[in-house]
Amino acid sequence: MITLALIVFPLLMSPILLGLRGEKLVKWTALVGSMAEFGWAIFAGINYLYYCKCSLRFEAYWLELLDISGNFGMNNFSMALILVATFLAPLMILFTWTTKFRHPSLFFGLIFLAEMLVILMATYFAG
Secondary structure, rough: OOHHHHHHHHHHHHHHHHHHOOOHHHHHHHHHHHHHHHHHHHHHHHHHHHHOOHOEEEEEEEEEOEEEEEEEEEHHHHHHHHHHHHHHHHHHHHHHHOOOOOOHHHHHHHHHHHHHHHHHHHHHEEE
């Protein structure tokens, strides 16, 4: 379930950011959300190193009739990739803090979508 939360949180943050108005509100929400995602990734890393790795796996059945499923989980490489991606997202937000955007909600929402895609790619095992 930890892996599922790492995938779903950025997916939920993106439309939230797209719905917000006001550059300052969008930036602060994006920064807090990216820091929360990084904290969750650190929690997943500690869980991976010291506790049961079984909580970092889950199986999703999309089309049971056609027997299409996906296994999501973490190994050493994917854990490193997730930590790097979740570490870089707050840095990207901080480095662009003083930049004036025409559509800041779109920019920061796309950062969360890109982060979600990296995490999804890192955790997916074909099943």
